[in-house]
Amino acid sequence: MEDIFEAPNVVVVKVGSSTLVDESGRPDRTFIGSLCDQAADLQERGYHVVIVSSGAVAAGMERLGLYARPTDMPGRQACAAAGQAALTEVYAEQLARRGVPCGQVLLTRRDLTDREGYLNARNTLGRMLELGAVPVVNENDTVSFTEINFGDNDMLGAIVAAMLNADLYVILSDIDGLYTANPAHDPTARLVLRVEEVTPKISAMAGGAGSAVGTGGMASKVRAARAMIAAGVPMVVCRGRERDSFRRVVEGERLGTRFEGPAGVQHESARKLWIGLAEMPRGSVLLDAGASRAILERGASVLPVGVTSAEGRFSTGDVVNVVSAEGALIGRGITRYSSEDIGRVHGLRLDVIARFMPEKDGQPVIHRDELLVF
Numbered sequence: 001m002e003d004i005f006e007a008p009n010v011v012v013v014k015v016g017s018s019t020l021v022d023e024s025g026r027p028d029r030t031f032i033g034s035l036c037d038q039a040a041d042l043q044e045r046g047y048h049v050v051i052v053s054s055g056a057v058a059a060g061m062e063r064l065g066l067y068a069r070p071t072d073m074p075g076r077q078a079c080a081a082a083g084q085a086a087l088t089e090v091y092a093e094q095l096a097r098r099g100v101p102c103g104q105v106l107l108t109r110r111d112l113t114d115r116e117g118y119l120n121a122r123n124t125l126g127r128m129l130e131l132g133a134v135p136v137v138n139e140n141d142t143v144s145f146t147e148i149n150f151g152d153n154d155m156l157g158a159i160v161a162a163m164l165n166a167d168l169y170v171i172l173s174d175i176d177g178l179y180t181a182n183p184a185h186d187p188t189a190r191l192v193l194r195v196e197e198v199t200p201k202i203s204a205m206a207g208g209a210g211s212a213v214g215t216g217g218m219a220s221k222v223r224a225a226r227a228m229i230a231a232g233v234p235m236v237v238c239r240g241r242e243r244d245s246f247r248r249v250v251e252g253e254r255l256g257t258r259f260e261g262p263a264g265v266q267h268e269s270a271r272k273l274w275i276g277l278a279e280m281p282r283g284s285v286l287l288d289a290g291a292s293r294a295i296l297e298r299g300a301s302v303l304p305v306g307v308t309s310a311e312g313r314f315s316t317g318d319v320v321n322v323v324s325a326e327g328a329l330i331g332r333g334i335t336r337y338s339s340e341d342i343g344r345v346h347g348l349r350l351d352v353i354a355r356f357m358p359e360k361d362g363q364p365v366i367h368r369d370e371l372l373v374f
């Protein structure tokens with residue numbers, strides 16, 4: 001059997017709620033049918049396709065006769081349960097039309113936080129692809145809650161793409177791609193064709209969701225793009241309802257916005273990506289301006305001297321967020337100091353710390369080999 005992790009042509013496609021449901025809120029059979037046809041066509045051409053599908057909550061609202069998205073967690077989870085069943089029926093039926101088996105994969109961040117769980121999910125997805133099935137992935141919303149969720153499916157898709165070492169990650173949205181500003185508010189906004197680096201200027205262009213059912217907006221797609229550039233997986237955001245857009249992008253047509261780092265740049269190791277993307281942060285370390293620059297510009301380790309404080313309670317070895325002086329999340333890594341330790345050492349040089357904590361002699365807060373910078 002082919003080794004999927006060595007195989008070229010693994011593509012992950014993520015579809016947003018606003019594209020998946022029709023005006024009445026039902027899973028849109030015609031659109032899902034077309035997506036499944038594109039996946040089957042690509043499979044015939046030697047590609048392996050993973051679909052990351054949102055839409056469970058939106059479809060569940062229709063099934064349960066609700067007119068507005070519930071604001072409480074059990075309400076949303078009940079919708080997700082009903083809607084996920086409705087969605088899977090449609091995917092299974094539409095893929096079966098083309099003789100392609102489909103498999104439902106529901107994940108929470110918790111499933112991927114321990115290395116074993118992560119590798120297990122990776123092996124299962126890999127085996128499904130080797131067996132010719134199309135995994136249809138969503139967050140397991142019925143058991144997921146704020147503290148452990150992926151935030152949105154744009155990031156879940158990025159984690160799956162990094163995990164499978166995919167060749168391309170395509171996000172099908174209700175818009176053509178990233179514009180210089182949200183076109184809903186700024187009629188002069190222009191489509192950005194290519195992004196090599198997610199700079200603060202690029203992040204500032206992207207705003208929140210534009211529809212009642214979408215959640216992350218362009219901002220979450222840009223965050224996912226940052227992770228994909230680190231992983232070395234090219235990512236394209238384009239309009240899902242443009243005819244055969246998924247297949248056309250995979251086959252090399254220039255649609256939407258392509259996020260891809262410059263050629264020849266070294267990519268992050270699989271371990272760093274796992275730390276940064278899958279692991280659940282237990283808290284945050286906040287940096288001063290000099291440390292933020294050193295990390296963003298030179299890929300430096302986080303030293304106690306550049307840390308201003310800690311947020312949350314964490315122990316040595318936990319994954320923590322790294323927050324810049326401006327309050328932006330700039331990375332995630334494994335801390336060698338507990339939150340309590342940080343209270344004692346922040347702002348101090350290593351030689352000073354060694355005098356009263358000899359066991360920390362020479363230890364950065366986060367070593368650069370254990371830090372994923374977004």
Ligand SMILES: Nc1ncnc2c1ncn2[C@@H]1O[C@H](COP(=O)(O)OP(=O)(O)O)[C@@H](O)[C@H]1O
Pocket residue numbers: 015016017018019172173174175177178179180181182183184205206207208209210211213214215216217218219
């Ligand atoms: N700079 C921008 N470029 C494009 N879209 C933007 C931008 N800023 C905000 N948006 C909004 O993001 C929306 C797409 O995200 P979202 O509503 O979450 O849809 P999806 O269901 O595809 O994830 C667009 O319809 C648009 O209203």
Ligand SMILES: N[C@@H](CCC(=O)OP(=O)(O)O)C(=O)O
Pocket residue numbers: 015016017018053054055056057058080138139141151152153154213214215216217
């Ligand atoms: N897991 C949720 C979707 C979350 C999400 O990211 O939605 P979207 O912004 O429409 O891609 C669901 O299936 O309803």
